[in-house]
Amino acid sequence: MRRLSPSRAVLLVARREFLGKVRTRSFLIGTVVIVAVLAGYVLLQAVLFDQSNRSTVGLSGQSTVLAEPLRETARQFGREVATTDVTDPAAAEEQVRKGDLDVLITGAPDALRVVVKENLNSALQNALDTIVRQQVLNAQLAEADLDPNVVAAKMAAAKVTVVALEPEDSQQGQRLAIGLVIAALLYYSLLVYGTMVAQGVVEEKSSRVVEILLATLRPWQLLLGKVMGLGAVGLLQLVLIGGIGLVLSSTTGVIDLTGVASGALATGVLWYLLGFFLYATIFAAAASLVSRQEELQSVVTPISTVIIIAFVVGINLLIQDPSGTTVTVLSMLPPFAPILMPGRMAIGVAPLWQVLLAVVLAIGAVAAITWLGGRIYSNAVLRTGSRVKLRDALR
Missing domain, CATH: 3.40.190.10 (Periplasmic binding protein-like II)
Known part of the structure; x- marks a missing residue:
């Protein structure tokens, strides 16, 4: 039997994960419900805006x-x-x-x-x-x-000519709203699909399916394929929800900065990919340390907490002062950048050098976490029974 090439092996795993998820009723119903809620919210805002x-x-x-x-x-x-x-x-x-x-x-x-x-x-x-x-x-x-x-x-x-040294952006409110929506979408996608990766790892480990898969695949191929497949599912849902929301908001007049919103969605896709590879790899590595779903919460809670803190703290900072020192520094750090930087970019307060620095740091973090997470996953995924200690998985 001819052995699969590494790239084909990864793509086969990714395809399995992607199709296995998008064909489920829960994905279809969940997406429809989110889109329906979003559409109802946008239409309500349009009515309230018109009335007000x-x-x-x-x-x-x-x-x-x-x-x-x-x-x-x-x-x-x-x-x-x-x-x-x-x-x-x-x-x-x-x-x-x-x-x-x-x-x-x-x-x-x-x-x-x-x-x-x-x-x-x-x-x-x-x-x-x-x-x-x-x-x-x-x-x-x-x-x-x-x-x-x-x-x-x-x-x-007879006119008065006003020269504003620091002119106020009359569309700042819309930019802020777009930034907050993008941040919320990324928060949802990273948390939900990152957790989904962890659940999949434990499910395969507890049912010993992983032993069968690793007879043909290498651990890093299985890990990368799983992250890519579920990441593609999250990306599909993100684009669907964001795209439909953008069309509805533009046609109903809730926003008139269509170009800004489209750009925010595009940059949101970039930051989703960086953020998902970062967090999903950590989720997968952490999940490989345990063998039962009952134990999963104890290892994923710290990771989820970081994402939640990034969102809650970030949203408040973006509303109060998107140009402040605290939010500026946090938006360039890899754990916070996938949620905060696209929001600051949509608002229009992130200089190019900050964006580039955040991207470079995020890519570096993804590379480091992928290597470290792959090592933990490879050493722990076949160990069943008691929980694997982190230092043992790193050997």
């Missing part, structure tokens, strides 16, 4: 002539306004009380009476103030026999 950015205004009496000026002026202040003519002000006030109308406006254009349930939106307040002042100004100009249009043109020509 729109006011329904009822106009009664002389104020009806302000419908078009109000819509245009409010839009300049970043507020969408839908107007409706009201014939019964008393009934309209009741609509305001019930929440069917946001605002009721009555009275003459230069002396408006505005009725709201609790408070008036600041953008709408500014728009109404502007309109009333313009009405008064037009009346005064007419009395002075001046053309309001000529005066308005001269006023529009």
Whole structure:
């Protein structure tokens, strides 16, 4: 019987792991559920954003002539306004009380009476103030026999030039949201599929399937194939969820930084690969030390804790100050970089040198962990019974 080449052996193991997982009902149902939850969340955000950015205004009496000026002026202040003519002000006030109308406006254009349930939106307040002042100004100009249009043109020509030494990014909020979503997706993928690698190692070891496999394969081939196969499953799910989320967010208007989001997803794939090879190898090596699923938790908990800490601490630091010294340093360290660096890149606060340094350190860590993890796995995977001590596995 002809022996398999190393590359073919690894690919066969990877194919077995990949197909064995993607064909399961749990993977399909889990992916569909996650996508459905994500779609529902995005659609909910779209509805809430539309509602929070729109006011329904009822106009009664002389104020009806302000419908078009109000819509245009409010839009300049970043507020969408839908107007409706009201014939019964008393009934309209009741609509305001019930929440069917946001605002009721009555009275003459230069002396408006505005009725709201609790408070008036600041953008709408500014728009109404502007309109009333313009009405008064037009009346005064007419009395002075001046053309309001000529005066308005001269006023529009008068501008103040602002030079910002450190201009604020008006899209910082969207960038932060994209960064947090990417960090959350990577956290989920690394934790779930890393644990899955560990479970697979113990399952094969406890059922002695690994003894049959290692009659044909070398330990490093089995380890690498398992990591590659399950890593590909996680990558597939990551791209599916991220891609669908990106399309939904763009089409519903939740985000308009499609280029930034696409770039964040692409860099997220790179960091997923680096992070997964790093953590999955550690998970596999740790799992090879035990022979039963009951013992697995004791060896994977420290690894999972590092990932959880990286996510929880990282998310808080990204929200508070993504350019801070602490998060900057952590984002370049291999255990934290796969979650934090893509988030900082999406926000736009990671210089190229920091990204390159983080990548180089991550590649170095992957190489070192692969060698060390492979040694532990090779020395421990065939030892059954009691738990293998780490120092024995390193001999």
